[in-house]
Amino acid sequence: MRADSRLPRVLDCAARAFRRNGYHGASMREIARAVGMLPGSLYCHFASKEDLLVAVYEEGVRRLRAGVEHALSRETDPWRRLEIACVAHLETLLDGSDYAQVMVRVQPQDVPQAARRLVAVRDGYERLVGRLIDALPLGAAIDRGDVRLMLLGALNWAPTWYRRGKRSPSDIARAFVELLRMELRGALR
C-alpha cells in the first residue's frame, strides 16, 4: 500500500454515507464525491459496493470489539465488567466514528451476497457480551439468553432516540445496567 493511499478516506466517507442513508440510500457517486475522486476510482479499492459495505461493517465491529476489550482489561468483578463493556459499546456506537453505527443501521438482508458473513461477524461480537453475562452471579430462574437479548436490544436501539449533548452515552449505559442489577438483587432471594 502506498503511503499517501486514500483508502482510509474512502472507508471513512463510506462509513458516514452508509450510516446516514443506509445501504441502498447511499450511492457510490455520493461517496466518491465526499472523498474527492471520481466514481470509477472507487473500484481501484473495492470490487463492488457490497465489498465496500462489508469492509466498513467489519471495521465497525472491529472497533466496537477493540473498545470493549480495551476497557475490560484488569477489571475482574463481573458486574463491573458488564457495566464497563456496555459503556464502551454505547460510547463507540453513539459518539464514536460512523463505522459502528453501520452495524446497527444496515440489515444484512440488504446485502444478499454478504448477508451470512455480516451476521457471522455480528454474532461473534455479541457472543463476547454473552460471555460477560454468563459470568454474572445470577439466580437459576434467570435466563441469561434473555438478559443478553434485552440488554443488546436496548443498547442498539439507542441511536434511534439519542441526541448529542444531552445525556452522555456512558450515563445511559450505566443506567441500563443498573436496572438489570436491581433485578439480580431481587432474584437472588
Add this chain to the structure above:
Amino acid sequence: MRADSRLPRVLDCAARAFRRNGYHGASMREIARAVGMLPGSLYCHFASKEDLLVAVYEEGVRRLRAGVEHALSRETDPWRRLEIACVAHLETLLDGSDYAQVMVRVQPQDVPQAARRLVAVRDGYERLVGRLIDALPLGAAIDRGDVRLMLLGALNWAPTWYRRGKRSPSDIARAFVELLRMELRGALR
C-alpha cells in the same frame, strides 16, 4: 372510494416491500408488480413514494396501537397491563402484518419531507407505553424514562434476531417484562 378499489392491496404490497427492503430498497415498480398493476397507476392513489410510505407507516402504528388498546381493556393491575401491552406489541410486530415492522425498519430520516410527521406518530404511540410504566408501583430510585427506553429498545430490536417457529412472541415479551418485574422487587426494599 369504489367498492372494488385496489387501494388496500396497494398498501399491503407496499408494506411488505418497505418492510423487506427498507424505504430506499423498495421500488415503485416492485410494488406495482406485486399488486398487479403498472407503475404509473400507483399515482392514482398516492402522489409520491413518500406519501405511500407515510400511509403505510401510519397504518402500522395504528394497528400497533389498536392491538395494544384492545388487549388492555378490562385489566387493571399495572404489571399485568404492561405485560399484556408488551405481548400485543411483540405479536403485532413479529407475527402480525408487515405494517408494524415498517415503523421499526424505516428511519424517519430516510424520508426527509415526512420525517417530522413519522417521528410524531411514533412518539404518540410510545407515550402510550410510557403511561403504562408511569402507573407501575416503582421505587423512587427508578427512572421511569429509562425503563421505557430499555423495554421499547429490547422489543423493537427483536425483529433483528427473531426467527419464526421457535419461541413465540408472547413468550419473549413476557420474559422481558418478567426481568423488569424482578428488578422492581429488588428496588422496593
Add this chain to the structure above:
DNA sequence: GGCTAAGACAAACACTTGTTTGCCTTTGCC
C-alpha cells in the same frame, strides 16, 4: 534510473429510479 503496478481520470455502459402525460374504461350517482 528504469520498471512495474497501484491509483486515479475520463467517459461511457446498460439499467433502474420516481414520475408524468394522454387516453381509455368503468363505476357510482342524480
Add this chain to the structure above:
DNA sequence: GGCAAAGGCAAACAAGTGTTTGTCTTAGCC
C-alpha cells in the same frame, strides 16, 4: 340513462444507479 370522476393502461421522461473500459500518471522497489 347520461355524466363526471375515479382508476388504470401504455409509453415515455429525465435523472440517477452500479460498473467497465482504456488511458495516463506516479510512487515504490531492485
